[in-house]
Amino acid sequence: DAGVIQSPRHEVTEMGQEVTLRCKPISGHNSLFWYRQTMMRGLELLIYFNNNVPIDDSGMPEDRFSAKMPNASFSTLKIQPSEPRDSAVYFCASRTTGGGGYTFGSGTRLTVV
Amino acid sequence: SQQGEEDPQALSIQEGENATMNCSYKTSINNLQWYRQNSGRGLVHLILIRSNEREKHSGRLRVTLDTSKKSSSLLITASRAADTASYFCATEGQGAQKLVFGQGTRLTINP
Numbered sequence: 288d289a290g291v292i293q294s295p296r297h298e299v300t301e302m303g304q305e306v307t308l309r310c311k312p313i314s315g316h317n318s319l320f321w322y323r324q325t326m327m328r329g330l331e332l333l334i335y336f337n338n339n340v341p342i343d344d345s346g347m348p349e350d351r352f353s354a355k356m357p358n359a360s361f362s363t364l365k366i367q368p369s370e371p372r373d374s375a376v377y378f379c380a381s382r383t384t385g386g387g388g389y390t391f392g393s394g395t396r397l398t399v400v
Numbered sequence: 401s402q403q404g405e406e407d408p409q410a411l412s413i414q415e416g417e418n419a420t421m422n423c424s425y426k427t428s429i430n431n432l433q434w435y436r437q438n439s440g441r442g443l444v445h446l447i448l449i450r451s452n453e454r455e456k457h458s459g460r461l462r463v464t465l466d467t468s469k470k471s472s473s474l475l476i477t478a479s480r481a482a483d484t485a486s487y488f489c490a491t492e493g494q495g496a497q498k499l500v501f502g503q504g505t506r507l508t509i510n511p
Contacts, residue, residue, distance in 0.1 A: 329502070378442060386431070387448060389443075393442045
């Protein structure tokens with residue numbers, strides 16, 4: 288099992304540009320979560336999906352952020368337009384809906400200059 | 401918020417010693433989980449303890465849960481240099497599937 292796969296690993300972009308982060312969860316995992324990690328705010332849950340349906344997006348900071356899960360094996364987190372304060376490490380995680388621990392991806396380090 | 405708060409924020413011990421980290425939370429939970437994060441890497445799930453459990457073991461890890469005090473502890477016995485990492489507790493609330501993470505404890509094991 289390759290685990291949760293995120294791409295890209297690093298992204299440097301200019302303010303105002305659109306950024307798309309990608310995630311492939313573990314096959315058979317029905318729940319998918321997007322987190323953001325910064326020194327100041329720690330790990331924040333942005334949004335999560337069950338069976339490809341968004342359940343809770345209350346953590347999405349602004350309308351500039353959007354997430355989709357078109358099928359069970361792929362999700363995207365999009366920021367448009369990006370701002371320097373969006374600089375962070377973005378993690379995707381998945382698990383079965385039966386509960387248990389999350390499996391995290393290696394993260395995408397986003398730098399907006 | 402049911403966010404966990406961890407104590408201490410940083411801990412430095414000698415290899416071979418035991419390391420204890422504590423976590424407190426605010427609301428009723430379904431379970432509490434501990435994760436490890438090595439620098440620049442993703443989080444790795446270590447252990448899950450349910451609200452009706454009081455203690456759980458996994459290898460050199462021992463986790464306790466006191467729901468009356470809304471607190472948990474993670475004990476790592478016979479620490480090794482490879483245990484150097486940040487450790488996070490996370491709570492899953494009743495009726496909610498999402499995990500809320502604490503700020504973490506930075507553990508350094510000195511050889």
